[in-house]
Amino acid sequence: MAGNKGRGRAAYTFNIEAVGFSKGEKLPDVVLKPPPLFPDTDYKPVPLKTGEGEEYMLALKQELRETMKRMPYFIETPEERQDIERYSKRYMKVYKEEWIPDWRRLPREMMPRNKCKKGPKPKKAKDAGKGTPLTNTEDVLKKMEELEKRGDGEKSDEENEEKEGSKEKSKEGDDDDDDDAAEQEEYDEEEQEEENDYINSYFEDGDDFGADSDDNMDEATY
């Protein structure tokens, strides 16, 4: 094309004077890095407006912020359950008014469907709660009967104590929802314990226990 002033030589495709640089002038350096994140400003910002209106609006704004947090429209995220329930948390809860929207103005699908969820759940928990210690005690009784037949009274006593210890530990791990159930568990176990304290096997073979065997042993050794 006409206008090539020589191959390979750098030439501007447009009239450099139009952009404001005179011919042959040193062009500004090429910038090789992104602009700084917080550049210095030559001109500092103008101070904020002050006045009665502005102060009032400022106070209003801060007040509104606090008020909104206490309204029933502020839905808090459900906290994760903590390992140990802090005593102080019970007294720091903020009580909010309940708000019920006008269902006539909203689509029908918005209404929460309460299908007796509250009924079965705690019952289940209670059943589960009650079930395990009962089965535990049943197992223990069965085991004890077996051991009775073997005639090893002391060992069964120790095993019994171990089993009761593990049951108690599992009790402590129970949720507080099952308070009633736990109490019942404890009560049941206490009853059972009382019954188990005096193990039948311990005293049934009363003839073989204690003095007789010792006397026999003494006399037997020579």
Next chain:
Amino acid sequence: MTQAEIKLCSLLLQEHFGEIVEKIGVRLIRTGSQPLRVIAHDTGTSLDQVKKALCVLAQHNLVSYQVHKRGVVEYEAQCSRVLRMLRYPRYIYTTKTLYSDTGELIVEELLLNGKLTMSAVVKKVADRLTETMEDGKTMDYAEVSNTFVRLADTHFVQRCPSVPTTENSDPGPPPPAPTLVINEKDMYLVPKLSLIGKGKRRRSSDEDAAGEPKAKRPKYTTDNKEPIPDDGIYWQANLDRFHQHFRDQAIVSAVANRMDQTSSEIVRTMLRMSEITTSSSAPFTQPLSSNEIFRSLPVGYNISKQVLDQYLTLLADDPLEFVGKSGDSGGGMYVINLHKALASLATATLESVVQERFGSRCARIFRLVLEKKHIEQKQVEDFAMIPAKEAKDMLYKMLSENFMSLQEIPKTPDHAPSRTFYLYTVNILSAARMLLHRCYKSIANLIERRQFETKENKRLLEKSQRVEAIIASMQATGAEEAQLQEIEEMITAPERQQLETLKRNVNKLDASEIQVDETIFLLESYIECTMKRQ
């Protein structure tokens, strides 16, 4: 919706309604209208939570719904309405200046609750006012009702669209969602209620600063047993009317700055006369004759008719063209050019931003380019009387920040750069949009910084709150000065210093938010009216 707007909406929703509502709201703003199950699935929240969040958003007029075919209901969020939450303090303060404390509290309750029935508003406001009054005095419902009626008459509050009353002749199953309708005539119609009563003061035993649980907290819904006379008629704050008021305020103060107090009063009178007759989006007010204006001037002003005519002529001849003359009957018919006024205000904002950012010489160049509309590089140096190098530098700086743009005018059809004119020009609409976007970003930054500052000093803030609570309770039970002193010393001097600094910073950030919002209002009004014109 730009990213900056979405970010700002997210911060506002989180601060005012919590994280769950924020998640749902932002999802809707981002993706447009969606049905319930899709929202629950995409955000990973349970259906129950989504329903609660949508109820809250609908109550505050932030989300609307529509029934599509096959009975699917889709929900849509209004991003611009969410951004209005920044302006709540300004709305409330404006009502205070116009209708004093009663009006202020009415608008505050309406804004905090989204929508309320008139009886609910009156009761709440009366209770609140009674709290602040001296012992033994109570606020009468009638006074609050009167203020409410006045607010409705001047259109500051309006009725929400309501469920249409269908007769039982409709045989089909009820629709999945009601279609809310409102009749233009009924929008400001106050129902005939005879609200009799006085505000109730909460007994001091009921007030618990720490919110300790009582055995059975008295529920405030005991009144639901009585049938509410205006059931189903909800009221909301009419934000458009407030915006109209702000616009009028801006025009009047601009005239006062440019000319003098008297001319601003004249303009204020003209605007007041056209409040109800002109719609908020009209390009200019209805023509007003000079005689009418003379009769409607406020009582304190005793300027003669001739002086008024002189002022009007001056205003009409002003190059800013706030006031225009549209005829000669009745002593001269004058209009206020609302769109031109907004354009001038937006331009003035742009000029001021350029001046504060780049200096007064840059501002001179900017004004020059505005005046000349299209101007070449060489001519800029000549007209502005600024040395070439500096002028070049400033032009490029403004160009890179998008305050200006280049217009190419090719001399030849092949658009060869050497044979093309490059003219600098200012496109006010796009520059205003750019500035608006920057404002959204600034407010988002301000809010984030404020939250960061508060989080950093959370422990200290909680400690100081506890100490204050202790001091308050001790004062109530009559403690000695020495004991109070001891408690106060629980906060050490450097901690006190830290608290002071924190308070000052938070105040500054909050005040900045309010003022950036004023700029946002001007720019948004300008952009809105320009888009309507096209």
